[in-house]
Amino acid sequence: MGVEEQSDVYFAAPYRNFAKTDEALRIRSLGGQAVLTYKGPKLDKVSKTRVELETPVDGATTAKIFHSLGFQEAGTVHKKRDIFRQERSLFA
Numbered sequence: 001m002g003v004e005e006q007s008d009v010y011f012a013a014p015y016r017n018f019a020k021t022d023e024a025l026r027i028r029s030l031g032g033q034a035v036l037t038y039k040g041p042k043l044d045k046v047s048k049t050r051v052e053l054e055t056p057v058d059g060a061t062t063a064k065i066f067h068s069l070g071f072q073e074a075g076t077v078h079k080k081r082d083i084f085r086q087e088r089s090l091f092a
Helices: 059-068
Strands: 002-012 024-030 033-042 050-057 072-083
Touching: 002 059, 024 059, 033 059, 050 059
Parallel strands: none
Antiparallel strands: 002 024, 002 072, 024 033, 033 050
């Protein structure tokens, strides 16, 4: 049904190592909008479930705030996702 292009910018905190604590902080840009996401450590080793907190933000302003607080960009991931829709059958 289409393609979504996402850009994720991950940040490193000046006071803790997210790789060691199994956390992540990112700004995801998609279609002119941005979302700030915090991912907590995995809650178990089987399901890889973790707490995720998200909120809409102005991506450029949020990045400037992070830089002002000593956060550094740790990496950027660009993704293209194919979007599919499954139609429901009336007989299902």
